[in-house]
Each structure stands twice: as structure tokens, then as C-alpha cells.
Amino acid sequence: MKFKLEKTTKTGARVGQITTAHGVIETPAFVPVATQAAFKGVPPEAAKAAGTQVIFANTFHLHLSPGEKVVKAAGGVHKFMNWSGPIMTDSGGFQVFSLGAAYGQGVSKVATSKPEADFRRFTHLLAGSDADENLLPVSSLGRAGDAEKNISSPSGSLVKIDDDGVDFRSPRDGSLHRLTPESSIAIQHDLGADIILAFDECTTPQAPHEYQVEALRRTDAWAKRSLAEHERLGGEQALYGIVQGGRFPDLRTASARATAALNFAGFAIGGSFNKEDIGAVVELVNAELPPDRPRHLLGIGEIEDIFAGVAAGVDTLDCVTPTRLGRHGTVETKAGRLNLISSKLASDFAPIEADCQCHTCQNYSRAYLSHLCRSREMLSTTLASIHNLHFYAELMKGIRQAIRDDRFTDFQTDFLESYL
């Protein structure tokens, strides 16, 4: 992997190119998520036609099914899923949060209001807490929203963290699995993505300072072990280190410095944020990271947050938003989100956006899409997601051009004024 930084604006936004064995990524780039080597509801060819440059798959999920050996035998994740462009894989670290966060009663990764520190909910995550009884059978799992169920559970966690790694229960069948920095890297080598991530611990927005310190100590140790295993295995893949630190500026800076000191090909910024200060946190972190290596912002993808990240010097961002929103009946437009399910659109025969060049807008009306959503036709998922993927790709294209033209801030202001 090579990174060419073409330009950095005075305020910090950057434009450039990441060159991988599977093609060039024009940055800033949005990276749609295809967790199980599949966009939910969208063929890879359609995602590509919608302007997607690079995609994001998940180690934990592919390890569980079909298993990295199958993917390797298929010729790697690119061939397996028929995506010839660049691919990133997550390390599985996020599952520490997202599965463990069953206790979190639907807590979002991005806190939009001041979270009540309810540390009791996740004290069982601490190393040294009781072993197996912390891992519930899958039958007792709650979903985000099943708050009562989770609260009434003895512990409510699907994960157990210790200094060596993490025990998970598979959400598929309840079986027990373990990931360590070494196994995560080994799996990612078998999967064969162009850019892979160090194994980290992603904490929740509620995690207090003292717990973040503990988690950072592990993430730092795991970063070194991930790097060592990656170097031992060799190959062309690029390994990114991950900066954590939650919502605490001092810890963000400390994590950024510690990670920057290691020989990573690039960096990813993860963990939980307060929505209002995503930009500030990223700026703080990027001030510590070497400018000649790419920076990825993990899991951030609402429009205004993308702007905040890019403004603060991020080169790539991944998020499930375009596909999840599309799947749930919401499409992005320059005038804000549009809920397709509304029967108000029943006789609206215009496309989602008149000037949109995406496959959906070129061929289908709001009325038809609304009908598909209300009829729960699978096609609604596909068509809405395609539009959203295209919307994101176009947004990033506009951002890149604006940076080149020295009008990024104006572009951001104008875009958000119309969108929000």
C-alpha cells in the first residue's frame, strides 16, 4: 500500500490517493460496510456502479462463517465475494463493544446526550471478573431495545475480556470463541484484505476514565502484538493501528501518541464519541499522527459527522448507515433524509432526487419505492441502498473536489445548510 497526500488545506482537510494491490482509493473516501463479505441487499457490482471504491468486511463474522480457511481456499475475500477493488477488514475488536453492549440497553456508539455513567452495566467486562457465568447462552440474548430482558439478566454480556484476548459467544449459535491479537491478524491474513486492522478493545460511551485507562493499556499491548504477528506472517497487506480513548481528550492524545510511535502503515480512530465533539476529538488525535500515513475514522458515517471527520483530517471513513438506512426505508437526499415508507409518496412519481444519476433514480419513482417498502418487498432494500451508496460516493467526490478547489469549508456549510 502506498499513500500519496496530494494536498492539505489550512484547516486540515486532506485529499490524496491510497494505492493498493486492488486499485486506487481516492481520498477522502467513504467505505461502505459489507460485514459478512456482503452488502446487505446489494450486489457488489451494483455497489461498484454506485461509485463505491473500497469496502469494509469483518473478521469476527467471517471467522464464524464460513471460516477464514474457506475464504482463503476461494482465493481470498476479493474473489470469494466478487469484489475486485480494495477491501479493508475490521479486526473483530468492535464486537467487544457491540456484543458486549447487549448490557448497554441500546446504547449508541455515538452518544448524542450526556450519558449517565452506569458502570455497573459493564463491570463484568473487567479482567478478573468471574469467568463463564458472564457468558450467557444465546437464548437469553436481548436486542437493543429489549431493555428489561437485559437488565434482568444475571450479567447480560456475550464477551469476556482479559489481557490476552476476548472470549465471545457466537450470536449465530451461542458457541464459544476466542480472539486474540495474534488470531485476529492470522485470520485477516487468510481473508486477504488490502488493509487490515490491529485487534483493539472498543469501549462504550459510558465507560469512565478509569476503565478507559485499563482498556487503553490492553489496546496498546494488543497493537504491539498485532504488529509483531503481522510482520511474522509477512505479505503485502497494510496494517493500521487503532487509536482509542473514548470521550477523554487526555486519553485520546495518549493513545494517539502511543499508536503513532509504532510502525503501522496507517491509523484508525475508533471508540465512542460525543456527537458534538467528534471533530474536536479527531483533530486532537490527528495532531499526534504522522501526516504521511492515512487515517481512517471507524464507524462514523452520518453526513454531518463525515464532514467533521474530513475537516479534521481523516482520509477514509466506514459506516453501515447507507445500507442500514436504505434497508429500513430511509434515503438520503440533499434536502435531508426521506422516509420512503410514508404513504404520502404513494402517488409521487418523481425519482428520489431529480438530478441524481444513480440506478434507482434513473429508473424508479418514489411512488414505486414507497410501494415496495410498504409491501416489504426485498427489492426496496436493494434500490434504496443503491441510492444511498451513490449519495455517499457523490458526497465524497464533491468533498475531494472542494478541497482541491480550496472551498471545502464553503462546500460543507452549503451542503449541511440544505441537508440538515
Place this chain on the structure above:
RNA sequence: GCGUCGGUGGCGGAGUGGUCAAUCGCAACAGACUGUAAAUCUGUCGCCCUAUGGGCUACGUAGGUUCGAAUCCUACCCGACGCA
């Protein structure tokens, strides 16, 4: 014509004397969704109000029994089925 069963909120369909403005599902409406346990989840869903409470109108229609009825009785209207 006789008989049987049945008529409940936009629809389907519970409930068969009080805790019923009425379970539940669908539809409708609103909201959520940020390294995907998510083709998902949450809320509202008779009308009105000085609204974690109060009032009004409601279970085919009209009467009746009862302290009290969607629930029991009578008549009528309508529907399905059976027998003629």
C-alpha cells in the same frame, strides 16, 4: 319458510355480567438507526379536556333484566351454512 351459527374499533380477530375504550395481528402515523446480534427496533393508534388524571360516545338496530351489559332476555335488520 324453518333451523343453526354469527354480526366488536380502518381490516382481520379475541373477549361471553364488573379490573373493557376493549388482548393480539395487519394497516396507518411518528421516531430511532454511526468499525451491522438490525430486510430491525420503539412509540401512538374512538372523541374531547385544565391531561402519570378526568369527561363523552361506543361492541348490528331498538327495547328490557341488573347496582352494573360487548357479554343475559325480546323483537327487528343483515350475513353464512343446512333443510325444505
